[in-house]
Structures are given as structure tokens and as C-alpha cells.
Amino acid sequence: MNQLYFQEHTLQKHDGSFWHFSKREMNDLILATLAFGLALAFMRMGGIFTILSSGDSLLSVIITMLIWGILYILALGPAFIIHELAHKFLARHYGCWAEFRADPKGLKTGIIIAAILGIVFMAPGAVMVAGNISREQNGKIALVGPISNLILFGIGIVGGGLLLGITTNIFVNQFVIAWLWGNSILAAFNMIPYGPLDGRKVKNWSEPIFWIFMIFTLGLVYALLTSQFEPILQSISNLI
Template sequence: MAEKRDPRSWWIDEDPFDRLESKRPPPSHSSARDDGRRRNTHVRVVLSSTGRQGGEPFFRVFGSEPQPMSATVHKGSVWHFSSTEIEHLTVATIAFTAALGFAFGGGIGGAVLNLPGYLVLCSLLLIAIAPAFVIHEMAHKIVARKYGCWAEFRMSPGGLRFGVLLAAILQVVFMAPGAVMVIGNTTKPQFGKIALAGPVSNLCLWVLGIIPLAAGLGGYSEITDFILYYWLLANAFLATFNMLPFGPLDGKKIKTWSDSMFWMWFIICLGIL
């Protein structure tokens, strides 16, 4: 005699995002008791003992803010940006640029003594270095969205505060601005490709920076030399650093997917550094 299928099995058979929109009640919410009397539905709420919610940015070492546990799945263009994401990306980019300005301009003292010079320096760094960070994160987002995932950038307020203060005092840039949060069902290869998109985007930007040098624009002016030099350096460093197979870095995710892909791209990144 065939065994009856466990009525709870539909919870693991179906896509978790489908459950968010499904109105099908779980079996435990049946409307009748064994004695024929209707019973009231009881809802049990369980709170985390830490008070934190899921989906935190991966740089928890610098502190992070609680993130929503659920999100609406985007079904439109991969180029969709919510107002929240635009706000977080803007704040993170400004803070990152300010930290770079402190590091290159003599810390908080240099900025106070020469504010116009500090602002000009920040403008140049915004052009030369900030795209390496922004496009790296957007590459993760676009590939994740291509695979049907919800993906948006979320800044890490604690990481930004720490990075700006460190640069202002010690003139050292070590910052965790935030990360693209990805929610969805992916295969291991898809997960690895989402991670790989970041370093590959930096490699593409590095090649883009080589083109003006190959065209003979090197030495044209101090400003263009400054922008090209730090454009190449920032993209080479960010690609190589993120390929390290440790912690929350892209390299660990890529290596989990494929050793051969990891070593191939890691060697390429080392080659341009």
C-alpha cells in the first residue's frame, strides 16, 4: 500500500518566492477540528533574541544596519533602480570619494586648510577611482537580475563611518561601503558567475584605460595622467583583491563554483596588477 504524501511537502517543492504571493494556507490552518467544531486560527510570532533581521551586508566587522527579511521580486528590466538603491549608492559613492580625498589630500587637516584644493582633488578622484567601485557593484546586480534574482545595492553605514574617519585621521583608505544584496534561487554556476561579474567588470575598465595610453595620450597633461594612472591602478587592485578566496570576497564564491575558472581569472588579475 502506497504511503500518503506528507501534506507539508509543498513548502519545499515550490519556489520560495511563489509562497510570498500564494494564498494557499498551510495544512495546520485547517478550518475544522476532529469534533466538527470550527476553530480560530492562531498565529505564533517568533522574535529573534538579537533583534536583528536577515540580509545584512557582508562586511559586518564594521557594523551594519538591520535589513528587511523579504523583498519584492523585480520582474522588469535589469536596469531597474529603486529610489532606496539610488540613495544608498549615492551616499556610498560620496563617502568613498571623501575618504579618498582625505587620504590623498593630507587628512582632515589638509582639507580644512585648503578646502578648494580638497574639492578639486575629490572631483578628480570621483572620475578616476569611483567608477571602479560603482561599476563593480552594478555588474553583480545586472548578472543577478539576468538570472531572475532580486538584487539591489545597500550601503553599510558603519563601514562608511569607519572608512571616512580612518582616512581623515590616518590618511589610509580601508572601507566597506556596502554590497549588492541578492535574493533568489540560483544554481552553483549562476552563483559563481554573479560573483565573477565584479572582477571582470574591473578588468574591462582597466582595458578601457589602456586605450588612451595606446593612442598616445599619456603625458598630454598632468590631469589626464593623474586620472589614467589611478584609473588603471584602482581597477587592477579592486579586481585582484576581490579575487582572493577568503571570507565574503568574490574569489571564494568563484572557487566554490569552479577551481579552474578561479585560477584562470585570478592569474589574469595578478598579471595586470
């Protein structure tokens, strides 16, 4: 997601380093990624009530959550971080100020929901953009986020297939699954034309482009649900 802030006065074109990250932005990205990983670990464990009823020792639970948390951060962290940075860098390309800001309330709520219900529904934050841009530029800044996830999805199909051809390790298998699901869902969810989500800005700019990407991203999710990509992954893995 990206959030645009219009100001009454004309903002100066950004002249700093294109690759600049402030200390606060780096801290917010790390905080949001770790919180996301913790929520996903709770989801994997089925929530705190499932954990309590399992009879496992506290040490065993901590180790298991740590393992899955790290795996999900490695698999889904790029989906989240690259999505946000895609917004940032295109906004910077247009001469805007742009930085990621975590939403502490959204992070806390997401972790609580994951801990209690065993599902992940989190608003980790957004890239804040300030500058004078057109509706088209705003739409493109929004669209580049889901596009980055589609690119990562394609990388996951090829790279995941090759990894599965090298090893049948359960963690590698779960890594590939998480990578594909994470990128497809993040792309489709952000294309919803509501509130601060990317889809609303894309639709305000171009309805045809909005519907192309909305249908395509939903199609990816459906294809994963119906195991349409399994033969493709298998064919790629057989190359090894």
C-alpha cells in the same frame, strides 16, 4: 562584492523592469560613491595630521580636497559602480531580486581611517541578491564584478594612452593613473577567497577559473607596480 540571501520559500522570478533602480538603491549608490571620494581625497592629502602640519589655510585645504575628490570620483567611481551593477544585472538576468545597499558603518570607518592614517580601506556596501540559483550561477554573478574591472582597465590603457597623447596636464595624468590602479586593485582584492568577497564564491564554483583570474588580476597589479604598462601607454600616446 555581492551578498546572497537564501530564503526558505521559493522566490518568484523577477518580472519587473530589468533596468529598475529603487530610490533607496540610487541614494545608497550616491552615498557610497561620495564617501569613497572623500576618503580618497583624505588619502591624497596624507591624512588630517599632514593637513594640520602643512600650514595651509582652511579654504585652501577645502579647495584642494574638492578638486582631488572630484577627480577620484570621476576616475574610480566607474570602477566601483560598474563592478556592483555587473553583479546586479547578471543576478537580474537569472531572475533574482538584486539591489545595492550601502554599509553606513563601513563608510564611516573607511572615512575615519583615511582621515587619520591617510590610507583607504573601506567596505562601502554590496549588491544584495535573493533568489534560487545554482552554485555555478552564484559563482558567475560574483565573477562578473572583477571581469567588469578588467574591461575598464583595458579601456583605460587605450583611452588613457590617447588622452596622454593629447595633453600632459597633471590632472589628466593622475586621472589615468587612478583609473588603472583603481580597477586593477578592485579586481584583485575582490578575488580574495575570503568572507563576502567575490573570490570565495568563484572558488566554490570552479577552482580552475578562480586561480586563472586570481593570478591574472595579481599580475596586473604587479605590472603596474613595476611600470610594465608605461611603454604601452607611451606607444599609444605617440599615435596622436
